[in-house]
Amino acid sequence: MSSNALGxxxxxxxxxxxAGTLKDAGFARPELMSPxxxxxxxxxxxxxxxxxxxxxxxxAIFGGLGGFALAAGTAVLYVHPTGGRPIIxxxxxxIITYEMTILFGILAxxxxxxxxxxxxxxxxxxxxxxxxxxxxxxxxxxxxEDTFSRAAAILRAxxxxxxxxxxxxx
Amino acid sequence: MPTEExxxxxxxxxxxxxxxxxxxxxxxxxxxxxAMFVALACFFFPWFYQLYYGIGAAGMNHPxxxxxxxxxxxxxxxxxxxxxxxxxxxHITNSEWRKAMYRSAEAMTLFSLLVAATMVMVHVxxxxxxxxxxxxxxxxxxxxxFKSPLLFDVMAITTYLTGSLIFIYMGSIPDFxxxxxxxxxxxxxxxxxxxxxxRGTDTEWHRLGWAYTFLAVLIxxxxxxxxxxxxxxxxxxxxxxxxxxxxxxxxxxxAIYSGTAGIVTVMFVLRKYMNFEHLITQLHFDNLGKLLxxxxxxxxxxxxxxxxxxxxxxxxxxxxxxxxxxxxFYAPLYWEMILFxxxxxxxMFSTKFRTSFVxxxxxxxxxxxxxxxxxxxxxxxxxSRQYLPDAxxxxxxxxxxxxxxxxxxxxxxxxxLIFVKIFPSVSIYEVKETMPQPRKREASLES
Numbered sequence: 001m002s003s004n005a006l007g008x009x010x011x012x013x014x015x016x017x018x019a020g021t022l023k024d025a026g027f028a029r030p031e032l033m034s035p036x037x038x039x040x041x042x043x044x045x046x047x048x049x050x051x052x053x054x055x056x057x058x059x060a061i062f063g064g065l066g067g068f069a070l071a072a073g074t075a076v077l078y079v080h081p082t083g084g085r086p087i088i089x090x091x092x093x094x095i096i097t098y099e100m101t102i103l104f105g106i107l108a109x110x111x112x113x114x115x116x117x118x119x120x121x122x123x124x125x126x127x128x129x130x131x132x133x134x135x136x137x138x139x140x141x142x143x144x145e146d147t148f149s150r151a152a153a154i155l156r157a158x159x160x161x162x163x164x165x166x167x168x169x170x
Numbered sequence: 171m172p173t174e175e176x177x178x179x180x181x182x183x184x185x186x187x188x189x190x191x192x193x194x195x196x197x198x199x200x201x202x203x204x205a206m207f208v209a210l211a212c213f214f215f216p217w218f219y220q221l222y223y224g225i226g227a228a229g230m231n232h233p234x235x236x237x238x239x240x241x242x243x244x245x246x247x248x249x250x251x252x253x254x255x256x257x258x259x260x261h262i263t264n265s266e267w268r269k270a271m272y273r274s275a276e277a278m279t280l281f282s283l284l285v286a287a288t289m290v291m292v293h294v295x296x297x298x299x300x301x302x303x304x305x306x307x308x309x310x311x312x313x314x315x316f317k318s319p320l321l322f323d324v325m326a327i328t329t330y331l332t333g334s335l336i337f338i339y340m341g342s343i344p345d346f347x348x349x350x351x352x353x354x355x356x357x358x359x360x361x362x363x364x365x366x367x368x369r370g371t372d373t374e375w376h377r378l379g380w381a382y383t384f385l386a387v388l389i390x391x392x393x394x395x396x397x398x399x400x401x402x403x404x405x406x407x408x409x410x411x412x413x414x415x416x417x418x419x420x421x422x423x424x425a426i427y428s429g430t431a432g433i434v435t436v437m438f439v440l441r442k443y444m445n446f447e448h449l450i451t452q453l454h455f456d457n458l459g460k461l462l463x464x465x466x467x468x469x470x471x472x473x474x475x476x477x478x479x480x481x482x483x484x485x486x487x488x489x490x491x492x493x494x495x496x497x498x499f500y501a502p503l504y505w506e507m508i509l510f511x512x513x514x515x516x517x518m519f520s521t522k523f524r525t526s527f528v529x530x531x532x533x534x535x536x537x538x539x540x541x542x543x544x545x546x547x548x549x550x551x552x553x554s555r556q557y558l559p560d561a562x563x564x565x566x567x568x569x570x571x572x573x574x575x576x577x578x579x580x581x582x583x584x585x586x587l588i589f590v591k592i593f594p595s596v597s598i599y600e601v602k603e604t605m606p607q608p609r610k611r612e613a614s615l616e617s
Contacts, residue, residue: 011608035180035348036602037375048373052380056388070305071316078313092317095399096325102392103329106385110336113381114366117374121367131370132348134180134608 004126005148006139006164007155012038015136018158020044025154027140027147033131052112059108060101067100068093126166139166178448180608183601187345187594188352190444194591197443205583213577216570217292225295227570234553234565238575239293241545245428246286246578247327247400248421248541252429253279254334255393256461258386267457269600270449274440275433276338277593281585282432283331285578292574319402326392326399333389338593340382343368345594360592397425404548410487411495411552416479420472427465427511428541434458434534436586438527440595449596452525459524462537466515473512487557494555495547499564503543504551510540 009015016038019030023045030045032038042048071093079087113119131137138155142148152163220227230237253275260268291297303324305314314321347368350361368374401421404412414420434455441450477496480488495504514536517523524530550565567575589595 013607032372033370034372034375035370036599036607037379038372041372041376045372048376050377050380052377052384056384060388074305074313074316078311080315082317089317092322095322095395096316098395099322099325099329099392102388102395103325103332105388106329106333106336109381109384109388110340113340113377117377119366119368125367125369127369129351132344132351133184 004166005151007160008162009136014159019138030140033137055108055112060105063104064101067097071096202587208580212573216573229568238567238571243289244545246282248425248428249432250279250282251425261386279334322399326396330396345598397421411491431534431537438531456524459518463518470512507540507543510536
């Protein structure tokens with residue numbers, strides 16, 4: 001049964017260094033937990049890609065097209081001639097398009113965030129409540145006791161104040 | 171004094187915010203009770219009275235068919251502007267001083283928008299037909315007119331309300347998690363749901379950073395569009411004094427101006443009554459003061475421009491409108507507005523004034539009184555003096571309208587008081603970001 005080694009650190013620099021050492025030692029991607037965003041994670045653990053921007057882009061395009069279709073479709077289906085002016089008029093319909101572009105851009109961004117950050121969490125995940133206050137944690141998944149010992153030794157050597165063995169589902 | 175105390179630790183921030191949520195003094199309940207009573211007595215009771223007896227209970231009549239309800243609507247939409255908009259601009263420009271105050275500013279946006287939407291319900295007289303403004307198939311074959319600025323307004327405000335709600339929620343997720351770990355009972359259940367299972371992993375921070383920035387970028391043009399569209403409700407008519415191209419920037423600047431003044435008021439109250447003296451400091455008031463001063467100068471310039479373009483147009487109706495505004499029935503209100511919004515803010519050229527809490531509070535309230543007056547005058551002076559002298563008339567709000575105006579403030583205060591006990595009113599993680607990181611601080615203390 002797999003377990004997780006979790007090392008608690010008092011500062012972000014040591015935690016980041018520990019994560020880097022674990023990665024170099026061949027552990028599958030170590031995870032950092034912190035009360036604030038840590039700068040320099042990508043330099044140590046590799047670049048991160050996010051799909052959020054695509055969600056935003058396609059949401060905005062969908063909203064814009066939908067907004068214009070709503071306004072123009074309404075004008076065509078419920079004709080309301082005014083002083084010989086065209087039925088589909090761009091200036092007012094572009095305002096509806098603009099608002100709907102932003103609305104759906106926002107909604108799609110939220111959806112992208114939830115999907116890419118895997119929210120909401122359905123089952124219990126590895127966590128140390130101290131990391132919401134003033135501690136910085138590094139976790140790695142360990143297949144057996146030997147791997148855990150090796151990870152714990154690396155974490156302690158990097159300056160971990162405490163190392164915990166957290167089993168999945170605990 | 172804070173400078174003589176030991177430096178603020180990360181844990182102190184958590185403690186302060188959790189305490190502000192769970193420890194509730196007698197004064198809070200008394201204030202909430204008064205606010206709720208005033209909201210019921212001055213807002214909901216007169217509104218039900220008006221619903222029962224009809225819209226005639228309000229003082230609106232020919233030629234002034236719009237009155238204080240719409241002035242309040244513009245005022246509350248305006249007040250909503252600095253919250254989320256300012257927060258987004260400061261987020262994108264990486265302004266550190268934003269971090270202690272933006273959460274409350276965003277809450278202001280949210281509740282101002284809710285009150286503004288309610289003012290529309292009050293104004294329309296028969297709010298049970300409000301769904302007719304929404305596009306959906308129905309047996310009457312009735313669809314909204316998408317060429318009307320009133321419908322632009324519905325779309326813009328719905329979008330802004332949705333965007334603001336999402337923006338404040340997204341920024342609060344890490345804080346909900348921090349509070350979740352420290353609370354029990356119904357609060358814990360609530361924060362477990364709201365925090366979505368946040369753990370503060372590097373991946374979660376990365377995604378939040380991207381999403382939050384995208385939202386900020388989307389909301390800035392949205393906020394500008396909202397008040398531009400509100401201005402078109404007026405500017406697209408042909409009434410002298412309203413039919414002006416300057417109206418969109420005029421409304422946007424006025425909105426940010428009154429919203430920033432509102433933030434100063436709220437910051438003062440939070441600092442004083444939630445004991446956030448070490449989180450909200452003179453620096454925040456100094457920076458907000460500079461922003462207010464800039465906005466007041468811009469607002470004054472646009473006001474001068476409005477008079478100038480009216481005069482330069484050379485039309486008799488515009489001349490009459492300007493003369494009436496400066497010397498007519500509502501002139502005392504006009505000059506009060508100039509005093510509060512154009513003259514008094516010049517005091518903020520003094521650094522000593524900007525960093526003094528009570529004078530800044532008094533000035534911020536004065537600015538918002540002036541800005542409410544501005545919105546009232548936009549409606550009352552113009553509709554009272556249109557093209558034909560036989561259609562001229564004076565509008566004075568009825569007791570029901572004045573009561574609902576006062577009550578709307580109480581509704582806002584009630585919502586805000588409930589908010590400060592549920593949402594962490596200062597961002598825990600962003601305040602921590604402005605502090606020295608743990609190890610570095612210990613090292614500097616040792617040295």
